[in-house]
Amino acid sequence: MFAYRLPPLPSIGDILKLYNLDAKKKLSQNFLLDNKLRSKLVCAGGKLKDCHVIEVGPGPGSLTRNIFQQKAFHVHVIEKDPRFLPTLELLKEATYGRLSIHIGDVLKFDMKPLIPEELKREWEGDTPMIRIIGNLPFSISTPLIFKWLEQISKRSDIWCFGRVPLTLTFQEEVAQRMVAHPCHFQRSRLSIMCQNWCEVDHKFVIPGRAFIPKPDVNVSVVYMTPRIKPLIDLDFKLVEKVVFAVFSQRGKYCKRGVERLFPEHLREELVKKLLIVSDIDSTKRPYELSMKDFDRIVHCYAALLEENPTLKKYI
Known part of the structure; x- marks a missing residue:
């Protein structure tokens, strides 16, 4: 048995001064020091009691403290910058070993070995007692979410354990794209890909002034739960190829992108043939198309590939 409450620790501000740590611009580092906002972020995805949590980009461990305060069972942190090792080791000692520290690049990191096999759940069942939380560096947020969406589609890496939810931060504009509906000015390929494989909930906005150093934009907290069945139930790369092509001519008629x-x-x-069979108005702009429209487009394109396999090599 263990105590959930952390022993007294120096404040994050004091730790940054003590270890002479500052945010590196090239790593898109921004520290969130406001405890209430950190707690709100951590709680955005629901209760963490007895969960195994994987935190991406913990930095000095500020969010990590709030995760433990929400009674997480064990926390794995993935941090690229080894300068934060001393501060994380301090927190590991305070949590009696319930913190595991991994220095590495999350874009290349295999999370599957971190979690006990007994936590696996059926995909169609409840979400497992596993959570991903992260104050993501802006520079990697979009490529990382595409990587994770592909893994969700294949039920690979951490998603071999079931529909593991994610609570993540993004630039406000990126978050708006993720949740944008048809005809919204931020509707993009990111909107289609995220909404196809996940239920996406834009929780709240954190003003840029709450971070040190202050970013030029506000930051949004987004909660994502993998869908039991994607809205377009086809291979990730195929869907990505079609969506990318259509949105490559975002401001023009969708016919131009399909070309x-x-x-x-x-x-x-x-x-x-594709536009007639999929019943798409060729004068619609890509951002006006619904998920059902894209479902018909991708399925029609897949049928054309069956008829003419040489098309697979094109683009």
Whole structure:
């Protein structure tokens, strides 16, 4: 048995001074020192009691403290910057070993070995007692979320344990794209990809002034739960290819983006066929298309690939 309450520790501000730590711009580091905001962020995804939590980019361990205050059973932190090792080791000692520290790049990190096998749950069942939380560096947030969405689609890495939810921070503009509905000015390929594989909830905005150093933008907290079944139930790379092509001509009629899926000598015939079969108005802009529209487009494109496999190599 262990106590949930942490022993007295120096404040994060004092620790930063003590170890002479500052945020590195090239790593997109920003520290959130406000305890109430940290607690609100950590709680945005629901209760953490007895959960195994993977925290991305803990820095000096400020959010990590709040995770433990919410009675998490064990916390794994993945940190790229080894300068924070002394501060994290201090917290590890205070939590009697319930903190595991991993120095590495989360874009290349395999999270699966961190979690006990007995925590596995059926995909169609309740979410497992595993959570991912992170105050993400802006520079990696979009490539990281695409990597994780692909793993969710394959139920690989940490998602072999079930529908593990995520509570993450993004630039406010990026978060708006993630949740944007048809006709919203921020509707983009990120909107389609996120909403296809996850239920995405934009929780709240943290003003930039709450961070040290202050970023040029506000920060949004987003909660994501993998869907039991994606809205477009096809291979990730296929969906990504079609969505990328359509949004490559975002301000023009969607027909222009669809054209990019086909070689020039077949373009007119196949674009016409795809739009007719999928019942898409060719004068709609990409950001006006619904998830059902994209579902029909991708399925029609998949059928055309079956008829003419050489198209798979195009683009």
